[in-house]
Amino acid sequence: xxxxxxxxxxxxxxxxxxxxxxxxxxxxxxxxxxxxxxxxxxxxxxxxxxxxxxxxxxxxxxxxxxxxxxxxxxxxxxxxxxxxxxxxxxxxxxxxxxxxxxxxxxxxxxxxxxxxxxxxxxxxxxxxxxxxxxxxxxxxxxxxxxxxxxxxxxxxxxxxxxxxxxxxxxxxxxxxxxxxxxxxxxxxxxxxxxxxxxxxxxxxxxxxxxxxxxxxxxxxxxxxxxxxxxxxxxxxxxxxxxxxxxxxxxxxxxxxxxxxxxxxxxxxxxxxxxxxxxxxxxxxxxxxxxxxxxxxxxxxxxxxxxxxxxxxxxxxxxxxxxxxxxxxxxxxxxxxxxxxxxxxxxxxxxxxxxxxxxxxxxxxxxxxxxxxxxxxxxxxxxxxxxxxxxxxxxxxxxxxxxxxxxxxxxx
Numbered sequence: 275x276x277x278x279x280x281x282x283x284x285x286x287x288x289x290x291x292x293x294x295x296x297x298x299x300x301x302x303x304x305x306x307x308x309x310x311x312x313x314x315x316x317x318x319x320x321x322x323x324x325x326x327x328x329x330x331x332x333x334x335x336x337x338x339x340x341x342x343x344x345x346x347x348x349x350x351x352x353x354x355x356x357x358x359x360x361x362x363x364x365x366x367x368x369x370x371x372x373x374x375x376x377x378x379x380x381x382x383x384x385x386x387x388x389x390x391x392x393x394x395x396x397x398x399x400x401x402x403x404x405x406x407x408x409x410x411x412x413x414x415x416x417x418x419x420x421x422x423x424x425x426x427x428x429x430x431x432x433x434x435x436x437x438x439x440x441x442x443x444x445x446x447x448x449x450x451x452x453x454x455x456x457x458x459x460x461x462x463x464x465x466x467x468x469x470x471x472x473x474x475x476x477x478x479x480x481x482x483x484x485x486x487x488x489x490x491x492x493x494x495x496x497x498x499x500x501x502x503x504x505x506x507x508x509x510x511x512x513x514x515x516x517x518x519x520x521x522x523x524x525x526x527x528x529x530x531x532x533x534x535x536x537x538x539x540x541x542x543x544x545x546x547x548x549x550x551x552x553x554x555x556x557x558x559x560x561x562x563x564x565x566x567x568x569x570x571x572x573x574x575x576x577x578x579x580x581x582x583x584x585x586x587x588x589x590x591x592x593x594x595x596x597x598x599x600x601x602x603x604x605x606x607x608x609x610x611x612x613x614x615x616x617x618x619x620x621x622x623x624x625x626x627x628x629x630x631x632x633x634x635x636x637x638x639x640x641x642x643x644x645x646x647x648x649x650x651x652x653x654x655x656x657x658x659x660x661x662x663x664x665x666x667x668x669x670x671x672x673x674x675x676x677x678x679x680x681x682x683x684x685x
Contacts, residue, residue: 275302280318284325291331294322299343300469304406307476308346309552316347335361339470353560356553357489358471364563365496367503374504374520378527381497382431385490389428390456391468392486393449396420399479400446410545411479420483420540421449427490427533428452476549480541484549487538488558494531495563498524502570502601509604514618517601521624528631535638539645546646560586569594571628571671572602601625602673629671 279295302315323340326333338360341348345355354360363384365377372380396417398405412420422445432439437455442448471489474481501524508517558564565587568574573594574584584591 275305275315277302277315277318280315280322284318284321289325289329291329291333291336294336296339296466296470300473301406303343303473305477307549307552308343308473309475316344319343320347335466335470342470343473351555353556353558354562356475356556357485357492358473359489359492361467361471362489362493363467364492365500367500367566370500374501374523377497377500379435381493382434385431385493386428386435386437386456387460387464387468388486388490388493389424390453392483393421393424394453395482396424397446397449397453407474407477407479407482409476409478410542410548412540412542412545416540416542418445420537421445423533423537423540425449425452427531427537429533430530474549475552478545478549480545481549483538483541484546487534490534491531492561492563494527495561495567498528499563499566499570501527502567505601506570506599506604509601509608510599512608514621518618518620518622518624521628522620525624525627525631528628528635531635532638535642539642541646543646557586559583562587562590565590566593568671569598570600571632572600572673573598625672632671 275298277298279298283289283293283295299315299319303311306312306315319340323337323344326337326340329336339358341350342355342358342361345351363380365381370377395405399411400414400417425445425448429439432452437452439448439452439455442451472482472485474485501520505517505520505524508514508520559582565584569590578584579591579594584594
């Protein structure tokens with residue numbers, strides 16, 4: 275891969291952000307893998323970052339891209355840079371002010387964009403061998419199964435977005451139809467975001483799947499964190515039915531992610547082990563969105579708060595230590611005991627539904643981790659792995675005294 279376009283861009287007296295050769299840089303990263311990208315490329319990108327003040331145009335996206343691309347060079351490689359999360363529109367309760375319906379529509383739209391991009395990648399690999407990430411490509415039978423699960427995972431969001439997806443027997447034909455429909459509404463900004471958010475560490479085909487599915491999960495958990503923050507507010511304002519409805523909707527959204535696990539399960543274990551050796555330092559234990567969701571349900575006990583799970587997300591750890599209000603805290607503040615909750619059945623039902631959805635998510639995560647890692651191996655990035663997941667997969671979502679803490683989803 276020739277870095278000449280990057281040389282030419284840097285040679286300009288005042289380069290502009292909109293002319294930065296993103297495509298050529300991404301092509302290089304997908305050709306070599308981030309772990310083995312030649313020093314010539316990273317040196318030029320470091321020079322680009324040093325010259326950002328001289329660059330014309332909005333610099334935020336380019337700065338975030340460079341920080342993601344150079345994380346290994348800077349010894350900052352982690353879960354958020356591996357998945358390029360700063361470049362994705364992850365909902366955040368600290369910054370989000372839009373109403374719930376618009377937030378869901380935004381999440382749905384990008385959820386579909388992420389998965390349709392993955393579908394397009396798999397279709398291109400079926401059609402041609404001259405494509406990025408050529409190592410350990412799955413056979414056509416696995417790809418067809420993968421496409422079927424990917425289509426299922428887009429279904430609820432596509433329907434809410436009013437896409438007309440009529441079922442056909444051939445999963446490949448249906449997958450092509452979805453990609454065509456989604457591409458019609460895709461903007462140049464969407465294309466740039468999708469293009470710059472897959473910088474794999476290797477050239478193993480299945481790593482593309484791994485990255486896109488984890489990004490889709492992060493998108494959903496970001497929205498769930500916003501939902502639970504709204505539930506805390508509603509409880510604090512004594513709008514308990516509204517809190518219950520929001521919890522029911524959050525539970526339904528989390529249940530919708532089930533096909534993502536089936537999709538991820540099509541990843542070849544040997545392919546996963548091939549690229550995970552280069553992911554030291556990046557693990558889902560560092561997921562900020564997931565820890566926000568967990569801590570907004572109930573304040574973690576001291577042992578959990580001081581574990582690697584929360585030490586890996588310092589800002590969430592700080593929020594909890596600084597007195598972040600959880601749903602349990604808000605209920606306690608208004609003396610919402612068993613009798614009070616019984617008088618608001620939609621809230622009790624919402625808590626049960628969300629508890630069951632979280633426990634199912636955790637159990638499925640654990641089963642897939644066992645399939646990929648075994649029962650006693652460390653996780654990605656030398657984290658505790660399956661023993662840690664086994665310990666935490668059925669811990670209470672809300673406090674043990676809540677009606678949601680028994681029944682569905684509790685062992």
